[in-house]
Amino acid sequence: MSTYFEDLSLSEPILRALNEEKYETPTAIQRAAIPELLAGRDLLATARTGTGKTAAFALPILQRLNQTRTKKRRGIRCLILTPTRELALQVEDSLRRYGRHLPIRTAVILGGVPQSTQIKALKRKPDILVATPGRLIDLRDQGFVRLEKAEMLVLDEADRMLDMGFVRDVRRIVSELPHDRQTMFFSATMSPDVIRLAADMLQDPAEVAVSPPASTSETVTQQVLFVRRTNKLALLTMILKEHAMERTLVFTRTKHRADRLMRHLAREGISADSIHSNKTQKARQKALAAFDRGEIKVLVATDIVARGIDVLGISHVVNYEMPNDPESYVHRIGRTARAGADGIAVSLCDSEEVKMLKEIERLTNDTIVTVDDHPFHSDLIASLRLDRPATRRPSLRRRARPRRPVARRVR
Ligand code: AMP
Numbered sequence: 077m078s079t080y081f082e083d084l085s086l087s088e089p090i091l092r093a094l095n096e097e098k099y100e101t102p103t104a105i106q107r108a109a110i111p112e113l114l115a116g117r118d119l120l121a122t123a124r125t126g127t128g129k130t131a132a133f134a135l136p137i138l139q140r141l142n143q144t145r146t147k148k149r150r151g152i153r154c155l156i157l158t159p160t161r162e163l164a165l166q167v168e169d170s171l172r173r174y175g176r177h178l179p180i181r182t183a184v185i186l187g188g189v190p191q192s193t194q195i196k197a198l199k200r201k202p203d204i205l206v207a208t209p210g211r212l213i214d215l216r217d218q219g220f221v222r223l224e225k226a227e228m229l230v231l232d233e234a235d236r237m238l239d240m241g242f243v244r245d246v247r248r249i250v251s252e253l254p255h256d257r258q259t260m261f262f263s264a265t266m267s268p269d270v271i272r273l274a275a276d277m278l279q280d281p282a283e284v285a286v287s288p289p290a291s292t293s294e295t296v297t298q299q300v301l302f303v304r305r306t307n308k309l310a311l312l313t314m315i316l317k318e319h320a321m322e323r324t325l326v327f328t329r330t331k332h333r334a335d336r337l338m339r340h341l342a343r344e345g346i347s348a349d350s351i352h353s354n355k356t357q358k359a360r361q362k363a364l365a366a367f368d369r370g371e372i373k374v375l376v377a378t379d380i381v382a383r384g385i386d387v388l389g390i391s392h393v394v395n396y397e398m399p400n401d402p403e404s405y406v407h408r409i410g411r412t413a414r415a416g417a418d419g420i421a422v423s424l425c426d427s428e429e430v431k432m433l434k435e436i437e438r439l440t441n442d443t444i445v446t447v448d449d450h451p452f453h454s455d456l457i458a459s460l461r462l463d464r465p466a467t468r469r470p471s472l473r474r475r476a477r478p479r480r481p482v483a484r485r486v487r
Contacts, residue, residue: 084110087139089177094135097173103128108284109260110136116258118281120274124264124410125163125233127286130170133230133260138175140228140258141203145179151225154204155253157246159236161186161208161357162364162381167232168206180204185221187211188357195220209237209245216249226253231277234263235270235403240380243273250277264410265403296393296409297420298444300433302457305426309337311452312396312424313344316374323367324392325385326376327408329400334376337396341374348374351381379404385411395423398432402439405432422447430460 081094081102102110105123113119113136123129137154158164168184175182183202185194187210194211198220205212205221215221229250231237237246261274261281274281303311316324328334331352338350349363349372360381367375368387377385379399390412399405405423412419423444425433437444446458 079107085114086110086135087142089142090135090139090174093174093176094131096176099131103132103286105129105132105284105286106135108286109133109282112282112284113137113258113260114139116140118258118278119260120278120281120283121260121262122264122266122285123262124286124406126410129232129262130167131174133232133262134167134171134174137204137228137230138171138178138180141180142178145203149225150201152202152205152221152223153225154228154230155223155226155249156204156206156230156232157209157212157237157249158206158232159208159240159242160233160381161188162360162385163233164206164208165361171204171206182206185211185215186357187214191215209242209249212249213245216252223249223252224254226257228258228260229253229277230260230262231273232262234261234273235265235267236407238267238269238273243269246273247276264407295418296412297418298409298423298442299420299447300423300425300444301447301450301452302430302454302461303424303426303452304454304457305428307452307454308396308424308426309340311450312337312394313341313346314450314452315394315422316341316346317344321392322373323370323387323390324374324394325387325390325408325411326374326394326396327382327399328376328378329397331378333397334378338374338376341376346374347372348376350376351385352378353380379408382407382411387411391419393419393421395421398423398425398429398436400432402432402436405436406440425457427454427457427460430457433461 079101081091084102105121105127109119109121109132113133121129141153156167158167164184164186168182171182181200181202182204183197184206186208212221259277261278263270301311328337331354334350334352338348341348349366351360351363363375364385364387366372393409393412395408399408409421412421433444
């Protein structure tokens with residue numbers, strides 16, 4: 077397998093952009109997917125965010141569109157569907173960065189913001205359109221989007237697309253695209269529903285899987301603290317104050333609780349903001365940017381927006397409440413330890429959440445280590461997890477570990 081981008085038959089303008097991005101070597105998914113996609117094959121990829129999957133599809137798309145570009149060939153030639161607005165913006169940003177030396181135009185359309193600028197962008201005849209399904213259908217119905225020239229389709233985070241109830245919209249959109257096209261299908265997990273959708277869209281795809289489905293990154297240290305629900309607030313405040321947690325993402329199950337928690341932390345003198353689907357796009361971007369710049373140390377989020385959070389250097393993920401399903405746990409903790417860095421995921425688990433903890437361990441095949449040297453530890457709750465007694469007393473400090481290339485995680 078190729079170790080360098082230069083070995084992947086990428087053109088000079090793309091290699092130059094990657095050099096400027098300071099990408100030294102391709103990640104596992106990039107090594108596996110790029111040659112297949114440059115050869116024009118369909119792709120079925122099992123990959124989480126954080127694996128470099130965006131460049132894995134973006135680079136071959138840019139290269140192929142550029143190679144076959146002619147004056148006559150105008151209109152949307154590639155459609156990229158994403159489940160969330162944040163992800164759509166990030167994908168378009170990546171396309172612009174990787175394609176900065178190529179004459180390829182991109183546009184992004186998403187809900188929650190006025191249509192007018194998006195309509196203007198569509199009138200400039202982009203080659204690549206990144207879109208969330210709802211707004212795409214709206215604008216298509218109004219006659220602003222024509223998809224009959226699309227030669228390429230990417231379905232990003234297909235499992236989340238299904239979770240969010242977009243499957244009918246996606247099927248409708250796909251049914252309007254030319255049958256003769258290249259399709260790239262990405263999903264973090266491969267449930268039977270996801271596989272059915274993939275089977276209907278792909279033709280003889282190359283299959284690539286980086287790390288087994290629903291696996292957690294080896295570079296994330298996972299810890300659980302058993303605590304009564306009424307003590308969670310005090311425990312979280314204590315942890316945040318006592319440990320050097322530079323950039324912490326805290327998860328709650330509801331938007332209401334995310335806001336309440338954020339207000340409580342602010343009252344305790346901890347710089348925090350919240351991000352969830354009730355907030356406007358602008359407010360979400362603002363909170364993310366402040367978090368990225370280190371102006372706020374804690375960002376409280378709900379699961380639905382978690383996918384869009386691509387902030388490097390998240391030191392800790394705290395599950396203030398366990399998620400509703402084990403797959404969400406994998407997505408949550410995947411926000412730390414991105415691009416090979418180390419990270420710590422801490423779960424505050426009350427008596428009713430022990431069942432979920434066990435499901436998570438079953439799915440990921442990982443042992444989540446108990447931390448019991450804190451004043452709110454509940455032996456009673458810990459005992460509900462009979463098969464895994466507390467054996468170690470690790471610290472919440474980040475371990476100094478050599479950077480491990482993502483490539484090691486290939487199956
Ligand atoms: P993704 O999985 O596409 O969300 O990418 C995760 C992060 O890794 C993003 O911040 C990318 O900019 C970064 N990244 C992607 N490919 C590489 C690479 N080959 N070398 C270094 N960083 C990368």
